[in-house]
Amino acid sequence: MISFEQALEHVAEQVATLATQRVRLRDSMGLVLGDDVTSDVDSPPYNKSLMDGYAVAAGDTSAERKIVERIMAGDVPRYAIRPGIVTQVMTGAPVPDGTAAVVPVERTSELPDDQLHLDWVDPAVGTNVQPQGSLSRKGQTVVTAGTRVAPHVMGALAEAGAAVVQVVPRPTVAILVTGNELVSVDERPDPGQIRDANGPMLRTAVSECDATPYLLPRSMDDLDELTRLVAAGLEADVLLVSGGMSVGVKDLMPQAFAEAGVERVFHRVSIKPGRPLWFGIAPRQSERPRLVFGLPGNPVSGLACFHLFVRPTLEVLAGRSSRFELPWQRGRLTQPLSSGPGREGFRPAVLACSGEVTPCNWQGSADLAGMVAANCLLRVPGAGAAFSAGDWVDLLPLGGSRGQ
Numbered sequence: 001m002i003s004f005e006q007a008l009e010h011v012a013e014q015v016a017t018l019a020t021q022r023v024r025l026r027d028s029m030g031l032v033l034g035d036d037v038t039s040d041v042d043s044p045p046y047n048k049s050l051m052d053g054y055a056v057a058a059g060d061t062s063a064e065r066k067i068v069e070r071i072m073a074g075d076v077p078r079y080a081i082r083p084g085i086v087t088q089v090m091t092g093a094p095v096p097d098g099t100a101a102v103v104p105v106e107r108t109s110e111l112p113d114d115q116l117h118l119d120w121v122d123p124a125v126g127t128n129v130q131p132q133g134s135l136s137r138k139g140q141t142v143v144t145a146g147t148r149v150a151p152h153v154m155g156a157l158a159e160a161g162a163a164v165v166q167v168v169p170r171p172t173v174a175i176l177v178t179g180n181e182l183v184s185v186d187e188r189p190d191p192g193q194i195r196d197a198n199g200p201m202l203r204t205a206v207s208e209c210d211a212t213p214y215l216l217p218r219s220m221d222d223l224d225e226l227t228r229l230v231a232a233g234l235e236a237d238v239l240l241v242s243g244g245m246s247v248g249v250k251d252l253m254p255q256a257f258a259e260a261g262v263e264r265v266f267h268r269v270s271i272k273p274g275r276p277l278w279f280g281i282a283p284r285q286s287e288r289p290r291l292v293f294g295l296p297g298n299p300v301s302g303l304a305c306f307h308l309f310v311r312p313t314l315e316v317l318a319g320r321s322s323r324f325e326l327p328w329q330r331g332r333l334t335q336p337l338s339s340g341p342g343r344e345g346f347r348p349a350v351l352a353c354s355g356e357v358t359p360c361n362w363q364g365s366a367d368l369a370g371m372v373a374a375n376c377l378l379r380v381p382g383a384g385a386a387f388s389a390g391d392w393v394d395l396l397p398l399g400g401s402r403g404q
């Protein structure tokens, strides 16, 4: 059995960002850009009025002037501004040549015969005018490679004319849930049966990481069926299998992986929960191998392995992180905590805004109900570590990458 740190290193060695693809801008939300994006226009593309008002010439101190035209956003001015005349302009409209400033409409009053009275006759040059190209220039990089497309980035890309962008695609994750005892959420379990918690849980965990889950048909503990479904799951970037990882008579997954051509990298890690974790790769010609995680069937064990190993994998595949790493945080214990002599432990816990962390009243690997309030996993080193109330501890927040 290998240590937690060794297991992390083994996974990290196999993980690399997916090759980029071209997609339409509207399909790029949440994805990471593979290339710098340059603008094909100046921003603003013309000298622009920042107010509804009147474009005036420099150094003109007369209080009454002639309005020669009225320019709405989308119009193009015909007459240059000179002393004695003004042009009415709307916010966003191009100002005429010769414009020194725009006097807001509130500082003026219109008189008969297109005459204008100005309360503010000689504003400083540049007042309420945004010069062409002052925000960004044609040919300038406006969004750099590695940026994740959020709504404001999407807006900048649209302004720059990036109708098609090069992005790291969303990783695809096939999920295979195994076990003779399992029935669906909408079924009543017969004696000996339980409901499948892991399928819905893992699919949601994958979605929360902004990857695309694909649930394979649930499988009985049958070697041929498992092997066939593993082979099908290798179409995805990552295959997650739940259950059958341990040493029971029906724990057939290690054999099914071998039959389907998946090479084992490691099996069993010194963590609690999560000891039976299996990790392997399915080699492909001239491409990165597919990554395969065999998660323990116990729900909390599988979920802990997801957060400790699968989530950082998805972050790298999607290009959101250049290195395989866990987003550890620190918190202060509200109560004493000790660990047994053995494996490194991860306890569901509640981290408050104050930074205080309280372990859930949780009864082990099958106890999903006991961790419903949890928002983090608290790291408890093995070898009989003992913490007092007020001690600082390492925590791994639960939750995916959406919105980060």
Ligand SMILES: Nc1nc2c(c(=O)[nH]1)N[C@H]1C(S)=C(S)[C@@H](COP(=O)(O)OP(=O)(O)OC[C@H]3O[C@@H](n4cnc5c(N)ncnc54)[C@H](O)[C@@H]3O)O[C@H]1N2
Binding pocket: 177, 178, 179, 181, 182, 194, 195, 196, 197, 198, 199, 242, 243, 244, 245, 246, 247, 248, 251, 273, 274, 275, 276, 295, 296, 297, 298, 299, 301, 365, 366
């Ligand atoms: N002799 C040994 N027995 C066990 C060991 C060991 O080292 N030696 N390891 C234990 C540990 S640790 C774990 S964790 C479990 C995990 O075993 P498996 O991956 O083989 O999981 P299963 O046996 O298939 O299931 C375990 C448990 O979880 C329930 N389960 C399974 N799938 C689901 C699901 N989709 N939704 C809800 N619950 C599920 C299943 O009914 C079992 O109760 O092995 C220990 N044994």
Ligand code: MOO
Binding pocket: 271, 272, 273, 274, 275, 276, 296, 298, 301, 302, 365
């Ligand atoms: O390690 Mo298992 O995951 O304790 O229950």
